[in-house]
Structure formats: structure tokens, C-alpha cells
Amino acid sequence: MAEPATTVPAEALDGARAVLAKGGAPEALAPQVAELLGESAGEALAEDPWRLLSVPGVRPEQADGFARALLGAEATPGDERRTSALVTWVLERAALQGHTALEAAALRAALAERTVPDPEEAVQQAVADGTVLVFQEGVEEDGSVTVLLGLDRYAMAEESLADGLARLVRTGPSDVWEGGELVRAAGAHGLVVHTGGEAARAEPVELAESARAMGLRTAVAVHGENGVRRLGPDAGAVTVADLLSGAAGPGRDEDGAFALDLLVVLDAPQLDVETAAMLVESMPDGSRLVLGGDPGVLGGAGAGRVFADVLAARVCPQVASRRPDPGPIGELVSGIGVGELNQVEAPGKEVVIVPVRDAGEAVHRTVQLVADSVPRAIGVPTEQTQVITVGHGGSAGTRALNAALKQRLNPGAGRFAGFDPGDRVAYAHSLGRTVLGTVVNAGPDGLHVDCEGTRTVVPRERVESALRHGWALTAHQAAAMRWPAVVVVLPGDAAQALSRPWVYTAFGRAERHLSVVHGVDQALPRAVAEQAGAERTTRLRTLLEGLLAEPAPQPPAPGGAE
Known part of the structure; x- marks a missing residue:
């Protein structure tokens, strides 16, 4: 399927090109x-050159240079147009790291780093003109009040989400369903949280099957196509994006709500606050929502930590699965989740450690594993093996690894905007949603890609910004996906980027075989034991606690007994 094209008036394009050219910015x-x-x-x-900062990928120094070219000496560090644009840019950058708001001190510090002469005045001006909203979040032990600042889009989404979740809690059913703990909880409540690893995903799916057998309108939604494939055709799962767009799922009733009695959402840690708000707003009164996921994995791209905040608020029943992930990989990942990097028995070579001295050797051994060792020794073909590394840059980041893997696996000149038929690619379909596919060919409308059996057309104008080679991914990109074999690459310069959630996520993407190209020495066990991962500043937990102050109800006992 092709993405809908956005029609931009020719006059607007011509006007933008003229000003960009005058300021020395790329007309593209x-x-x-x-x-x-x-x-x-x-x-x-032309009136406000710093509005260029609203274009994704443009940095402050580039916008400053553009402004100086247009305004000359009038382009000063303290110009209100500049400071207003920088406030928005800082908060949008924070949103990409998961924050829905920032503490006032953090925002002022970020502005000071960008040579804003008076950060406090800039913040006050941004508040006065409505660029940002102010929130007071709780009282500290010394009596001080935490002040948060955020953009209205995330504030509105977080508040709408909190209201919607509270509505489900208040209007939820109180039926007595016979079965396990999750079944009993879902029968009696409008909102339930289910936690567990990969094997535990079967429990919410079984719940959905039971609900269908009772005649309830039911849907199972997952983060991406990889998750749909893993659950199999019998689960009838759809992606969250397709559910929201109406491309799949039950459709909507006359009021615009989902035509559903029960919605099970797996991969819930990947939900950003805006997507979650749209989902919850679409749930009819009296329906049931089950949010399922693994709290140990990296949070999704985009603002918010929806799953973690709902867990922390304790405003609904929480059901923790007792179903462990099997085998040596499951044992290894389970230990990582509690801060222990244990040696595990792997008689079938389920886990293999490959020590390396430097990044060059890491790249070489990775290519060797993917192209030869794993297919030959483990029996997993190259196309079912995924490489995961810490970032895009660096000597063993995704760019370097993908270049080496392409040269070995599908050499070519990149005649279609840097890609050739047969290339594995990662398509950033939208923020936080990476789809893996294989290039088929190119046409006038763009690059044709086969994504998990679905033909997708990436528009020509989006190829450069939204498409990368996909033999190697970051752990954040891979968070909601799994493959038969995974090669995790840890070059020496990766040590500072490691954390327990990162290692847990990367190692946990493997189903049958995990190879670890290991060049970080003791940094790996230290990260697992000591680095809990970066916190996100959000407001959802506080909002939920304010709306639903009563203690969370517990699932009814078997037979309906209290």
C-alpha cells in the first residue's frame, strides 16, 4: 500500500524555496x-527565520546561520523569535527522549547551553505567549513545589489519556468470569494491566479467545507486523496503527467508538502518550481494556511512559504472569531483568559469546556470523537473523554494520536512491514504528518494499529520511520484534550507552539463538547490575492518582468469593 501523498500548493513551495535560497538553506x-x-x-x-527549527532534523546552529543571512545584525541571541523557537525545540527534543514535560531548571539549563542571554526571561515569555504550559507537580520534603513545563500537544494528550482511563475504570463491568487470574480480573474491571515476557503473551490472547466464545466483540492489537506474525493467524491480531486508521479491526460504531467489548493491547510499553490517548478515547463506555507487556523492555519512541505510569499509579488490577520464557535465552534474560548477568548452560549453542578486541574485528565477526556461522551451525538462515547494536553512528553502529553486511549479502551500486532489489531495509513508517522489509523495485511513485508479506510504497520524497538498510538495527528500533536468531554487537565504545533495559531488550529479541559480539569487558555486567536506565519526566501517574485516589481493586477469587 502507498502512503497518502500530502498536497502542498505550488505557490507555497515556490515561496519557501525562494526564502530558503536567500538564506543559504537547502531548497530540498x-x-x-x-x-x-x-x-x-x-x-x-522571512518574518521569523527561526521557524526553520520546526523542520525535523534542523539544528539551532543551522537556524541561527539562516537567520543571520536574512536579518544580518538584527539576528541576536536574545531575539524573542529565537528564544521562543528554542523553547519549543528543546521540549520537542525532550519528547523524542520520552519526556512529556521538563522541570523548569532543566529547560533553563538547556537554553543557557544555546547562548540564550536570560533563560529565565525566555521561559517567562514562552509561558506568557502560550508557547508552553506550566504545571505544579507535588510538594517536596523541603516544602518546595516541582514546576514542570510542557507543550500543549503532550499536555492535552496526557490529560485526555488520564480522563479516558479513569472513565474505563469507573464505567467498567463487574461480571464474574470463571478462570485464571487474568480472566477473573478482566471480567470484573474495565482496565487491567498484565505483565510478563514473550511466553506470557499467550495469556491475554487466550483471554480474547474466551471472550469471543462468550459472544463479546474482541480485538487483539500489537505494535507492528512482526508481532502479528509471531502470534499467528489464529489470534486475529492487528497493529495498533491499523486499528486506529480503520484499515483493520472491528471498525467503529455510530458514535465513532470502536465496535468492541474487549480490547487487548500487547507491546503496551511501546505506546506513546498521543497514540494511547487516541486508543482510549475510542473505547466505548462499559468496555474492557487490557494493557499487556514486559515492563523490563526499553520504552517506545515518542513522549510518555504510559505502561510504566499506569503500573506505578496502581489504579487497576495488575496481573503478573508466572509463565517463564523457556530455554537458556529465557533464563539469561530473566536474570538480566533482576540485575544479574548469569552464565547459563546452552548445550544446543543457544547462547554464544564471541569476544573481540576492537570495532573493526566486531564488524568482521558480525558479518561472519550472519553470513556463515549461524546458518551453518545453528540452522537459522541469514534472512531470519537480525543484528542489534547500540546506535546508528560509530565504527560498529548500524551504518557501518549495514554497509559491511550489504557488501557481503547483497552487493550493488544502490541504483534506487542508495538501495538495490533484495536489500533488507528498515522503514520508519511513523515515530516509533519501524517496519522491516525487502526492496522489490522502484517506480515513479517511490520505492516498492515487501514488509512481512505486505507490499508498501515508500514515496520518493521520504526515501532519504525514512528508509535505512535494516540488517542491523538499534535496540530501540527492535524493541517490539523478535527473530529466530539475533547477533548483539557490543564494541568497546558502546560501554557508556549500556543499561539494564538496553541489554534486556537486545538479548530478549532472540527466539532460538543469541550471539553476543563482546568487546566491552566488565562494562556489560556493571550495566546490568547498576544502570537502571534513563527516567522519563511525565505527568500521567500523578493525573491518574488524582482522578482515582481509591486503592486499586483486586481480582475476585475463584467462584466469585471475596
Whole structure:
């Protein structure tokens, strides 16, 4: 399927190109500028050159240079147009790291790093003109009040989500269902949280099957196509994106709500606050929502930590699965989850450690594993083996690894915008949703990619920004996916980026075989034991606690007894 094209008026494009050229900025940015600023994009950009910062990928120093080219000496560090744009840019950057708001001190410090002369005045001005909203979140032990600042889009989404979850709790059913703990909880409550690893995903799916057998309208939603494939056709799972768009799932009733009595959402840690708000807003009164996922994995891209906040607020029943992930990989990952990197018995070579001295050797051994060792010794073909590393840059990041893997597995000149038929690619379909596929061919409409059996057309104008080679991914990209074999690459310069959630996520993507290309020495066990991962500043927990102050109800005992 092709993405819908966004129509931008020719006049807006021409106006944006003219101003960009005058300021020495790439004219290729014109479509994005015109889409963001509308029909008068050229005039708006000429009046306020720092609005260029609203284009994804543009950095403050680039916007400053553009402004100086247009305004000359008038382009000063303290210009209100600049400080306002920087406030928004800092908060949007924070959202990409998961924050829905920042403490006032953190925002001021970020502005100071960007040479804003008076960060406090800049913040006050941003509040006065409505660029940001102010929230007071709790009282500290010394009597001080924590002040948070956030953009209205995330504030509105978080508040809407909290209201919607509270509505489900309050209007939920109180039926007595016979069965296990999850079944009993879902029968009696409008909102339930289920936690566990990969094997535990079967429990919410079994719940959905039981609900269907009772005649209830039921759907199972997962993060991406990889999750749909793993559950198999009998589960009838759809992606969250397709459910929201109406491309799959039960459709909506006359009021615009999902035509559902029960919705099971797996991979819930990957939900950002805006997507979660849209899901919950679509749930009808009196329906049931089960959020399932593994709290140990890395949170999704985008603002919020929805699953973690709902767990922390304790406003609904929480059912922890006792179903462990099997085998040596399951044992290894389970230990990592509690801060222990244990040696495990792997008689079938389920876990293999490959020590390396430097990044060059790490790349070489990775290619050797994917192209030869894993297919030959483990029996998993190359196309079912995924490489995971710490980042895109660096001497053993995704770019370097993908270049080496392409040269070995599918050499070519990259005649279609850097890609060849047969290339494995990672398509950033939207924020936080990476889809893996294989390039089929190219046409006038863009690059044709086979994604898990679905033909997708990546528009020409999006190929450069949204498509990468996909033999190697970051752990964040891979978080909601799994493969028969995984090669995790840990070069020496990766040590500072490691944390327990990162290692847990990366190692846990493997189903049958895990190879660890290991060059970080003791940094790996230290990260597992000591690095709990970066915290996200959010408001959802506080909002939920304020709306639902009563203690969370417990699942009814078997037979309905209290």
C-alpha cells in the first residue's frame, strides 16, 4: 500500500524555496517548510527565520546561520523569535527522549547551553505567549513545589489519556468470569494491566479467545507486523496503527467508538502518550481494556511512559504472569531483568559469546556470523537473523554494520536512491514504528518494499529520511520484534550507552539463538547490575492518582468469593 501523498500548493513551495535560497538553506527543505507553515510559508519564514527549527532534523546552529543571512545584525541571541523557537525545540527534543514535560531548571539549563542571554526571561515569555504550559507537580520534603513545563500537544494528550482511563475504570463491568487470574480480573474491571515476557503473551490472547466464545466483540492489537506474525493467524491480531486508521479491526460504531467489548493491547510499553490517548478515547463506555507487556523492555519512541505510569499509579488490577520464557535465552534474560548477568548452560549453542578486541574485528565477526556461522551451525538462515547494536553512528553502529553486511549479502551500486532489489531495509513508517522489509523495485511513485508479506510504497520524497538498510538495527528500533536468531554487537565504545533495559531488550529479541559480539569487558555486567536506565519526566501517574485516589481493586477469587 502507498502512503497518502500530502498536497502542498505550488505557490507555497515556490515561496519557501525562494526564502530558503536567500538564506543559504537547502531548497530540498521547501516541502516540509510549506507543509508546516502553510500557504504563506515564504512570508512566515522571512518574518521569523527561526521557524526553520520546526523542520525535523534542523539544528539551532543551522537556524541561527539562516537567520543571520536574512536579518544580518538584527539576528541576536536574545531575539524573542529565537528564544521562543528554542523553547519549543528543546521540549520537542525532550519528547523524542520520552519526556512529556521538563522541570523548569532543566529547560533553563538547556537554553543557557544555546547562548540564550536570560533563560529565565525566555521561559517567562514562552509561558506568557502560550508557547508552553506550566504545571505544579507535588510538594517536596523541603516544602518546595516541582514546576514542570510542557507543550500543549503532550499536555492535552496526557490529560485526555488520564480522563479516558479513569472513565474505563469507573464505567467498567463487574461480571464474574470463571478462570485464571487474568480472566477473573478482566471480567470484573474495565482496565487491567498484565505483565510478563514473550511466553506470557499467550495469556491475554487466550483471554480474547474466551471472550469471543462468550459472544463479546474482541480485538487483539500489537505494535507492528512482526508481532502479528509471531502470534499467528489464529489470534486475529492487528497493529495498533491499523486499528486506529480503520484499515483493520472491528471498525467503529455510530458514535465513532470502536465496535468492541474487549480490547487487548500487547507491546503496551511501546505506546506513546498521543497514540494511547487516541486508543482510549475510542473505547466505548462499559468496555474492557487490557494493557499487556514486559515492563523490563526499553520504552517506545515518542513522549510518555504510559505502561510504566499506569503500573506505578496502581489504579487497576495488575496481573503478573508466572509463565517463564523457556530455554537458556529465557533464563539469561530473566536474570538480566533482576540485575544479574548469569552464565547459563546452552548445550544446543543457544547462547554464544564471541569476544573481540576492537570495532573493526566486531564488524568482521558480525558479518561472519550472519553470513556463515549461524546458518551453518545453528540452522537459522541469514534472512531470519537480525543484528542489534547500540546506535546508528560509530565504527560498529548500524551504518557501518549495514554497509559491511550489504557488501557481503547483497552487493550493488544502490541504483534506487542508495538501495538495490533484495536489500533488507528498515522503514520508519511513523515515530516509533519501524517496519522491516525487502526492496522489490522502484517506480515513479517511490520505492516498492515487501514488509512481512505486505507490499508498501515508500514515496520518493521520504526515501532519504525514512528508509535505512535494516540488517542491523538499534535496540530501540527492535524493541517490539523478535527473530529466530539475533547477533548483539557490543564494541568497546558502546560501554557508556549500556543499561539494564538496553541489554534486556537486545538479548530478549532472540527466539532460538543469541550471539553476543563482546568487546566491552566488565562494562556489560556493571550495566546490568547498576544502570537502571534513563527516567522519563511525565505527568500521567500523578493525573491518574488524582482522578482515582481509591486503592486499586483486586481480582475476585475463584467462584466469585471475596
